[in-house]
Amino acid sequence: MTFNINPLTDLQQMLHYQFMVNAFEAGTLIALVAGITGYFVVLRRSAFTAHAFSEIGFAGAAAAVLVNIAPIVGLLGGAISGGLAIAALGRRAANRDTQIGIVLAFSLGMGLLFISLYTGYATEAYSILFGEILGVSRGQVLLTAGACILILAGLGIVYRPLLFASLDEEVAEAKGMPMLFLGTIFMLIVAVAVSFAVQVTGVLLIFSLMVTPAATAQYLSRRPQTAIIVSTAIALGATWVGLFIAFYTIYPVSFFITAIVFGLYLAVRLARLAIRPKRAPVESP
Amino acid sequence: MDIASKTVTHGVQSDLIKAEDLTAGYPHKTVWQGANFAFGRGEFVAVIGPNGAGKTTLFRMLLGLQQPVGGTIKIFGQPPRRGNPQIGYVPQRHVIDSETNVESLELVRLGLSGKKWGFNPFSHQDRDAAWAALESVGAVDLAHRPLGVLSGGELQRIFLAEALVSKPDILLLDEPLSNLDLRRETELLHLVNDVVRTRGVTALLIAHNINPLLPHLDEVVYVANGRVATGKPSQVLTSESLTALYGVQVEVLRDPHGNVAIIGVEEHHGAME
Numbered sequence A: 001m002t003f004n005i006n007p008l009t010d011l012q013q014m015l016h017y018q019f020m021v022n023a024f025e026a027g028t029l030i031a032l033v034a035g036i037t038g039y040f041v042v043l044r045r046s047a048f049t050a051h052a053f054s055e056i057g058f059a060g061a062a063a064a065v066l067v068n069i070a071p072i073v074g075l076l077g078g079a080i081s082g083g084l085a086i087a088a089l090g091r092r093a094a095n096r097d098t099q100i101g102i103v104l105a106f107s108l109g110m111g112l113l114f115i116s117l118y119t120g121y122a123t124e125a126y127s128i129l130f131g132e133i134l135g136v137s138r139g140q141v142l143l144t145a146g147a148c149i150l151i152l153a154g155l156g157i158v159y160r161p162l163l164f165a166s167l168d169e170e171v172a173e174a175k176g177m178p179m180l181f182l183g184t185i186f187m188l189i190v191a192v193a194v195s196f197a198v199q200v201t202g203v204l205l206i207f208s209l210m211v212t213p214a215a216t217a218q219y220l221s222r223r224p225q226t227a228i229i230v231s232t233a234i235a236l237g238a239t240w241v242g243l244f245i246a247f248y249t250i251y252p253v254s255f256f257i258t259a260i261v262f263g264l265y266l267a268v269r270l271a272r273l274a275i276r277p278k279r280a281p282v283e284s285p
Numbered sequence B: 001m002d003i004a005s006k007t008v009t010h011g012v013q014s015d016l017i018k019a020e021d022l023t024a025g026y027p028h029k030t031v032w033q034g035a036n037f038a039f040g041r042g043e044f045v046a047v048i049g050p051n052g053a054g055k056t057t058l059f060r061m062l063l064g065l066q067q068p069v070g071g072t073i074k075i076f077g078q079p080p081r082r083g084n085p086q087i088g089y090v091p092q093r094h095v096i097d098s099e100t101n102v103e104s105l106e107l108v109r110l111g112l113s114g115k116k117w118g119f120n121p122f123s124h125q126d127r128d129a130a131w132a133a134l135e136s137v138g139a140v141d142l143a144h145r146p147l148g149v150l151s152g153g154e155l156q157r158i159f160l161a162e163a164l165v166s167k168p169d170i171l172l173l174d175e176p177l178s179n180l181d182l183r184r185e186t187e188l189l190h191l192v193n194d195v196v197r198t199r200g201v202t203a204l205l206i207a208h209n210i211n212p213l214l215p216h217l218d219e220v221v222y223v224a225n226g227r228v229a230t231g232k233p234s235q236v237l238t239s240e241s242l243t244a245l246y247g248v249q250v251e252v253l254r255d256p257h258g259n260v261a262i263i264g265v266e267e268h269h270g271a272m273e
Helices: A007-014 A018-043 A047-066 A071-089 A091-095 A097-117 A123-130 A138-167 A169-174 A179-201 A212-220 A224-248 A253-275 B003-010 B055-062 B104-113 B124-136 B152-164 B182-199 B239-246
Strands: B015-026 B029-040 B044-048 B070-075 B087-090 B170-174 B202-206 B219-224 B227-231 B251-254 B260-263
Touching: A007 A224, A018 A047, A018 A138, A018 A179, A018 A212, A018 A224, A047 A071, A047 A097, A047 A123, A047 A179, A071 A097, A071 A123, A071 A179, A097 A123, A138 A169, A138 A179, A138 B104, A169 A179, A169 B087, A179 A253, A212 A224, A212 A253, A224 A253, B015 B055, B015 B202, B029 B055, B029 B070, B029 B202, B029 B219, B044 B055, B044 B182, B055 B070, B055 B170, B055 B202, B055 B219, B087 B152, B104 B124, B104 B152, B124 B152, B152 B170, B152 B182, B170 B182, B182 B202, B219 B239, B227 B239, B239 B251
Parallel strands: B029 B227, B044 B202, B044 B219, B087 B170, B170 B202
Antiparallel strands: B015 B029, B015 B070, B219 B227, B251 B260
16 A cells, blocks of 8 residues: 555555455444434533533443444444433433533443453554444444434434524423433434444444534534534545545554644634634723 | 493404403312403503412413303403413523523524424524514524523513514513613613503503503403403503502502502502502
């Protein structure tokens, strides 16, 4: 694998390998879902909750590895039960940092126990924690595609009520909207999206696809639809470029993805600081 | 004294909101009882009284979020129901996270279509309606400003537009004047008054200080001491009426400008300025 100046030759060379094709397909699907879901995660200030899902999912995945079933089953099981629990407690519960942090730490501890009980390779734990997109199988790609279709359909249906409930909870509730139902659907969507995104970024780097692109996009557009498109574009771009660079270097994909989204976030914030006009002096009456 | 006897002169058909012997509270605890009132189309009504007297409870009953413990309350002759599109509502202490970088127009638009399932972000009909609502509250210049950076007065105008966009018959405003300076307070009241007069909307507004509202008001609902007095401001805001309501001697003083000061109760709901 030698790097050429001609990117077309590079792409051809890269996609010659089935594992790279799988990685690109799975990565694209996940970036799409993470970019869209992430907008609502950021708007509803549920970033920490999303992170907690991934770590509860870690305990589930480690348990799954221990009893010799697919890690994604454990991930989904852990994240979804966490999502249902938080949804049942209501929106304000989703912002309880302390309680969520306590459950999160316990989950990581459980995961650690399961991993140490497992007599196989420690690489399993490593790939759950930091992602292993290059090891995705054909079957996993198809499963990911199915999950993505479900999530996108779900988000499409609840789009307007969810946006309204996220921006103006009290009025939405007074208008008779099913807040518990919306909260539960949203938590389920985030739980499933997180479980699949873990394949790319791993449990510990979940922010890089679920939060950073959307947070950056929020600074770039005040219109939700536009911000969602920007957020998705950032997630897609970072995943593709990350995969491309990783193929020609010996360093992990997840590192490049985190570095790219972080770099963009930093650039956008700095640019805004530079552009934003100085606050006008307060007029005296 | 039975201030509610004016109901008779009003004519039943024209009553938008009508309460008879209405009691609010919970099974084990009554908040207030024996409220009788009827409001027609295009009336400006102030709801005043001490903190915790149950002013918001009245709104919650109109919104169908809380059931009466006794008596009846009707909107267009029907019991209140949750999600009634005839009601526009601006809740109390309604704040937006300062980091919310979403333009105001979007919130106003969601006031119209936020209840609809599915994805239809480019509807021109919604957008036109949202623009019209922003125009009617004089907030077109705020349309593309992010909600998180708006001042208290600007936010109240956006919330008003959000409530008006679905063309309601009734507007419930829970303490919209708190956190506003005198100038913004006057501006917002003029705006609400315009809406009431030009659109025939009936506005119920919860406030602490009755005086800025007096030039615009048609009716007052005074909630205190577990009871409710309603009627014209000149009927309710008298020493006799409020003494009867509070059950202790209360003095209502008026200055030459018509401002009232209520003496003899712990909290003042009017103040000489």
